[in-house]
Amino acid sequence: MRPISNRVLQFLTAFTVALAAPTVGWTGAIxxxxxxxxxxxxxxxxxxxxxxxxxxxLFCIPSSGTPTQFADAPAWTFIAPAGGSTLLVVxxxxxxxxxxxxxxxxxxxxxxxxxxxxDCGDDPVSCLADTAMSxxxxxxxxxxxxxxxxxLLSPDGLGSGYFKVDAxxxxxxxxxxxxxxxxxxxxxxxxxxxxRT
Numbered sequence: 047m048r049p050i051s052n053r054v055l056q057f058l059t060a061f062t063v064a065l066a067a068p069t070v071g072w073t074g075a076i077x078x079x080x081x082x083x084x085x086x087x088x089x090x091x092x093x094x095x096x097x098x099x100x101x102x103x104l105f106c107i108p109s110s111g112t113p114t115q116f117a118d119a120p121a122w123t124f125i126a127p128a129g130g131s132t133l134l135v136v137x138x139x140x141x142x143x144x145x146x147x148x149x150x151x152x153x154x155x156x157x158x159x160x161x162x163x164x165d166c167g168d169d170p171v172s173c174l175a176d177t178a179m180s181x182x183x184x185x186x187x188x189x190x191x192x193x194x195x196x197x198l199l200s201p202d203g204l205g206s207g208y209f210k211v212d213a214x215x216x217x218x219x220x221x222x223x224x225x226x227x228x229x230x231x232x233x234x235x236x237x238x239x240x241x242r243t
Contacts, residue, residue: 075123079212081113083115084106084208086104087104089198092196096116099117099118099119100117103116106206109168110168114170122193127214131213132184133147133193134181135181135195137179140202141180143180143205144156144157144160145195145196146197147193158180160179163178164176164178
């Protein structure tokens with residue numbers, strides 16, 4: 047049996063890398079990896095986007111730190127890739143608010159109970175670091191999603207928060223098989239070279 051040439055080995059390596067690349071096919075009005083800001087008023091009244099992206103939405107004060115975008119009118123839709131996605135929701139500015147998160151009208155759950163009396167400001171990353179702020183991460187399956195958010199608690203009757211959707215990278219089974227085959231080919235090649243010496 048002839049040993050595997052360097053060219054064949056290079057081809058196998060390139061082929062394996064291409065197959066094993068994470069699948070993050072993403073479609074929808076919401077882009078992955080971006081903090082979107084939403085507004086809200088009283089408990090039980092659905093959140094809105096922020097003006098001008100949502101003409102019927104509330105006026106929002108943008109983040110002075112982490113780059114964010116104003117959300118358009120809900121429902122916020124996207125199609126999660128094969129590996130699924132995560133949805134992060136966090137309150138901003140004054141603590142005390144809490145949210146119920148829904149997907150196609152079905153509850154996913156609620157954010158954590160807030161601890162009143164603190165203010166994390168307008169940056170979503172600072173708000174995430176503040177344990178007094180209501181927040182949660184929800185795991186979403188692959189496929190279509192339509193997200194709405196409703197305040198459960200809103201002591202000031204007016205506020206703002208952020209959500210962010212991230213794709214979960216997944217290595218395909220064909221990529222795993224290709225990596226295994228490449229590994230076996232390399233081991234075979236190395237053993238043949240050792241046995242010749």
